[in-house]
Amino acid sequence: MANSLLGMAELTRPEIIHLLERTDYWAEHWPSPPQVLAHRTVANLFFEPSTRTRFSFEMAAKRMGAHVLNFSVSSSSTTKGESLYDTVKTLESMGFDAVVIRHKENNIVHDLASLVDVPLINAGTGTSEHPTQCLLDLYTMKQHFGEVKGLTVAIIGDITHSRVANSHLIALPKLGARVIVSGPRHLLPAEYRGPVEFMPVDEAVSEADVVMLLRLQLERYSDLALSIDAYHRDYGLSEERFKLLKPSAVIMHPGPVNRGVEIAGSLVECERSLINTQVQNGVLTRMAILEWVILGGR
Amino acid sequence: MANSLLGMAELTRPEIIHLLERTDYWAEHWPSPPQVLAHRTVANLFFEPSTRTRFSFEMAAKRMGAHVLNFSVSSSSTTKGESLYDTVKTLESMGFDAVVIRHKENNIVHDLASLVDVPLINAGTGTSEHPTQCLLDLYTMKQHFGEVKGLTVAIIGDITHSRVANSHLIALPKLGARVIVSGPRHLLPAEYRGPVEFMPVDEAVSEADVVMLLRLQLERYSDLALSIDAYHRDYGLSEERFKLLKPSAVIMHPGPVNRGVEIAGSLVECERSLINTQVQNGVLTRMAILEWVILGGR
Amino acid sequence: MANSLLGMAELTRPEIIHLLERTDYWAEHWPSPPQVLAHRTVANLFFEPSTRTRFSFEMAAKRMGAHVLNFSVSSSSTTKGESLYDTVKTLESMGFDAVVIRHKENNIVHDLASLVDVPLINAGTGTSEHPTQCLLDLYTMKQHFGEVKGLTVAIIGDITHSRVANSHLIALPKLGARVIVSGPRHLLPAEYRGPVEFMPVDEAVSEADVVMLLRLQLERYSDLALSIDAYHRDYGLSEERFKLLKPSAVIMHPGPVNRGVEIAGSLVECERSLINTQVQNGVLTRMAILEWVILGGR
Numbered sequence: 016m017a018n019s020l021l022g023m024a025e026l027t028r029p030e031i032i033h034l035l036e037r038t039d040y041w042a043e044h045w046p047s048p049p050q051v052l053a054h055r056t057v058a059n060l061f062f063e064p065s066t067r068t069r070f071s072f073e074m075a076a077k078r079m080g081a082h083v084l085n086f087s088v089s090s091s092s093t094t095k096g097e098s099l100y101d102t103v104k105t106l107e108s109m110g111f112d113a114v115v116i117r118h119k120e121n122n123i124v125h126d127l128a129s130l131v132d133v134p135l136i137n138a139g140t141g142t143s144e145h146p147t148q149c150l151l152d153l154y155t156m157k158q159h160f161g162e163v164k165g166l167t168v169a170i171i172g173d174i175t176h177s178r179v180a181n182s183h184l185i186a187l188p189k190l191g192a193r194v195i196v197s198g199p200r201h202l203l204p205a206e207y208r209g210p211v212e213f214m215p216v217d218e219a220v221s222e223a224d225v226v227m228l229l230r231l232q233l234e235r236y237s238d239l240a241l242s243i244d245a246y247h248r249d250y251g252l253s254e255e256r257f258k259l260l261k262p263s264a265v266i267m268h269p270g271p272v273n274r275g276v277e278i279a280g281s282l283v284e285c286e287r288s289l290i291n292t293q294v295q296n297g298v299l300t301r302m303a304i305l306e307w308v309i310l311g312g313r
Numbered sequence: 314m315a316n317s318l319l320g321m322a323e324l325t326r327p328e329i330i331h332l333l334e335r336t337d338y339w340a341e342h343w344p345s346p347p348q349v350l351a352h353r354t355v356a357n358l359f360f361e362p363s364t365r366t367r368f369s370f371e372m373a374a375k376r377m378g379a380h381v382l383n384f385s386v387s388s389s390s391t392t393k394g395e396s397l398y399d400t401v402k403t404l405e406s407m408g409f410d411a412v413v414i415r416h417k418e419n420n421i422v423h424d425l426a427s428l429v430d431v432p433l434i435n436a437g438t439g440t441s442e443h444p445t446q447c448l449l450d451l452y453t454m455k456q457h458f459g460e461v462k463g464l465t466v467a468i469i470g471d472i473t474h475s476r477v478a479n480s481h482l483i484a485l486p487k488l489g490a491r492v493i494v495s496g497p498r499h500l501l502p503a504e505y506r507g508p509v510e511f512m513p514v515d516e517a518v519s520e521a522d523v524v525m526l527l528r529l530q531l532e533r534y535s536d537l538a539l540s541i542d543a544y545h546r547d548y549g550l551s552e553e554r555f556k557l558l559k560p561s562a563v564i565m566h567p568g569p570v571n572r573g574v575e576i577a578g579s580l581v582e583c584e585r586s587l588i589n590t591q592v593q594n595g596v597l598t599r600m601a602i603l604e605w606v607i608l609g610g611r
Numbered sequence: 612m613a614n615s616l617l618g619m620a621e622l623t624r625p626e627i628i629h630l631l632e633r634t635d636y637w638a639e640h641w642p643s644p645p646q647v648l649a650h651r652t653v654a655n656l657f658f659e660p661s662t663r664t665r666f667s668f669e670m671a672a673k674r675m676g677a678h679v680l681n682f683s684v685s686s687s688s689t690t691k692g693e694s695l696y697d698t699v700k701t702l703e704s705m706g707f708d709a710v711v712i713r714h715k716e717n718n719i720v721h722d723l724a725s726l727v728d729v730p731l732i733n734a735g736t737g738t739s740e741h742p743t744q745c746l747l748d749l750y751t752m753k754q755h756f757g758e759v760k761g762l763t764v765a766i767i768g769d770i771t772h773s774r775v776a777n778s779h780l781i782a783l784p785k786l787g788a789r790v791i792v793s794g795p796r797h798l799l800p801a802e803y804r805g806p807v808e809f810m811p812v813d814e815a816v817s818e819a820d821v822v823m824l825l826r827l828q829l830e831r832y833s834d835l836a837l838s839i840d841a842y843h844r845d846y847g848l849s850e851e852r853f854k855l856l857k858p859s860a861v862i863m864h865p866g867p868v869n870r871g872v873e874i875a876g877s878l879v880e881c882e883r884s885l886i887n888t889q890v891q892n893g894v895l896t897r898m899a900i901l902e903w904v905i906l907g908g909r
Contacts, residue, residue: 352642352643352674354670354673356666380670380673380674382666382669382670382673384662384666396870399866399867399870399879400662400663400867402880402887403663403666403866403867403887403890404666405887406887406888406890407666407667407890407893407894408642408670408674408894409670
């Protein structure tokens with residue numbers, strides 16, 4: 016079985032720390048990193064639209080010298096009805112060194128990984144896991160605060176449907192961080208994948224070192240049960256609510272941002288926002304991940 | 314006129330043998346082949362959806378150091394009504410070194426080749442020819458059996474609409490192989506492009522050294538005139554029918570496979586199946602083809 | 612503010628001349644130019660379909676050693692509702708060295724350029740500007756005639772909706788050329804962006820050193836107010852009208868050509884046509900532009 020990146024659930028604490036350290040290595044060598052993936056080939060298989068994550072992986076791989084081949088489909092089309100197993104097996108036979116997969120099904124990467132010999136990278140699956148986003152967030156926290164341990168992270172919004180949140184609910188406690196969740200009751204799960212405290216939004220943002228806003232996936236809800244304006248007022252980081260933050264607290268968001276919904280447009284690029292830094296670190300983190308699955312290190 | 318790969322009809326026996334020998338060369342140098350196509354540029358023009366063939370060409374070209382630019386359209390859309398001649402002429406003017414074309418029209422690559430100076434590669438046209446698939450199949454047979462001459466190849470399924478079959482009906486006799494065809498009567502042509510023997514399926518698979526199953530192109534038939542289950546029972550390589558094969562016989566399929574239709578799912582990756590080997594050899598064969606059309610050798 | 616290429620309006624005469632000279636440099640070094648953009652990364656963001664311009668930029672960038680990442684959307688789809696500002700800001704954070712943008716809105720590249728730090732290249736915006744097409748046309752004129760100054764250029768067709776024409780109406784006078792416009796009255800603007808003379812078509816083609824035919828954007832008109840045949844007869848470069856050209860006059864067209872509409876099919880590749888030369892020069896001109904925005908030179 017190859018060295019796949021399945022989810023934060025499968026990564027041990029030492030493995031997470033190793034990946035964060037290697038991200039530091041790639042940060043130090045930016046923008047002219049050693050071409051350790053020269054002559055290697057990475058496939059991006061995106062079964063859900065995503066420009067930013069696909070670009071981030073493609074940038075990471077190419078900067079390390081790898082070739083990248085892209086495949087993307089809209090949700091409706093298929094590859095002549097071929098199963099994903101057969102597709103990945105085909106890529107394995109072609110000699111790909113890693114396959115990056117985004118898919119709407121929760122367990123598809125886990126299920127595949129035990130059946131193929133090519134390393135897989137989970138680039139977001141269903142509502143279950145988005146480990147590369149989680150790792151880049153952890154790196155960004157560590158970079159800013161020195162360590163993740165001891166931080167209080169408030170995750171605010173639609174926790175139920177957020178694969179980013181679900182990865183963090185597993186990873187943050189592993190690294191010794193405290194997790195607060197907040198948001199509309201009907202968008203919070205009945206059970207959590209790790210230890211969390213629920214708080215009303217105002218209290219959550221006041222307590223937090225990191226205020227992590229989740230994207231309201233407007234395309235997902237047929238009935239949000241509240242208006243966009245009401246969401247912003249009741250759960251968004253409005254300019255008013257921003258005043259409740261501790262002076263040392265920072266803002267994070269996995270992007271893309273709905274300005275004026277999860278966060279006031281004026282706060283997206285404010286001094287306390289790490290949103291663009293997250294994007295920048297995303298490329299570096301994915302370099303560490305590609306190195307890890309292709310060249311080993313487990 | 315450039316050194317195009319039009320179809321198996323245009324290739325002489327010595328040219329086919331040359332290409333199979335060069336495939337051996339590229340196999341020996343995998344995964345770090347000499348970068349003989351450095352600074353060269355290949356265009357993939359796919360006017361029918363195909364991930365695996367496009368990826369195979371892209372992998373082949375990039376592994377040899379070439380740049381690859383991809384263009385694909387769904388069948389309905391067009392490039393502002395531009396004719397394919399004008400598109401290819403544009404690519405020629407831009408300095409492309411080869412243009413790989415998949416198209417639904419039978420003769421389009423042949424018609425174009427005499428009008429342009431850039432080498433063209435037929436990556437599948439209509440129901441007429443799929444020479445690169447044919448060459449990789451021939452290489453796979455030669456690799457397994459030592460030579461193609463003297464082999465009995467049973468091609469089973471929808472011969473009428475299969476460009477793979479049509480290329481083989483020309484090529485196999487050129488190399489001294491015997492061709493058996495079998496399948497539903499209404500999916501067999503009235504005339505063949507080379508010498509063939511028709512046999513009922515059970516007899517065909519019993520006689521064959523190579524059982525080559527064709528993809529049932531389910532998207533093509535408005536009325537298949539028989540159910541999928543009936544097709545599998547009557548013409549597919551079921552587990553039951555598999556027992557009729559000679560002990561030395563092998564299974565081939567151009568992919569993607571409809572599991573449980575042309576072939577039982579359990580047989581796709583069995584010891585006697587060369588299906589994944591075909592995919593692997595596809596990249597190597599296309600390296601030989603790219604070398605041949607770009608760097609010469611006719 | 613980065614060194615963006617916004618439009619011909621923003622380029623000074625010395626800057627235009629500098630870019631034309633650098634195009635000469637890249638022409639001299641074709642097909643093995645120095646890899647001055649090695650380890651650089653260029654994003655192609657095409658919000659309108661365009662294979663030829665996208666390929667031309669991709670070829671230019673890759674030939675200089677750069678990585679290219681492509682993003683294209685059909686007009687209807689969006690990136691989860693993300694604004695173009697946020698998309699470009701994301702690319703900036705990822706470390707892109709230049710972003711090539713085609714968009715249906717006239718001022719979008721201008722508006723963005725003042726807000727981001729990554730250089731932008733206008734690859735065609737609305738009906739306002741298409742500076743890279745204009746520059747390659749100027750280079751082609753200079754290459755053929757020695758200089759642009761003193762030339763009479765007749766631009767014929769749908770001036771109102773042509774971003775190519777609008778760029779030329781600004782650029783040609785800057786370089787000392789005389790501009791004639793002609794075409795159906797309802798496709799001519801009420802006001803021009805530079806000094807022009809209107810003439811009936813026969814007179815215009817008789818006077819011109821360069822007959823520049825514009826693509827009739829058939830997909831744009833719900834009612835063209837005249838038939839295709841009538842357009843060709845009244846405004847197209849028919850074989851008959853071609854006889855009116857001066858012996859030294861040349862034909863240009865930004866492509867893709869509607870054969871038999873703007874121009875008789877038989878004239879597209881005649882001796883006096885520079886249409887394929889324009890395509891060839893397009894790659895070289897875009898190399899000069901990429902060098903200029905990424906490596907400086909203003």
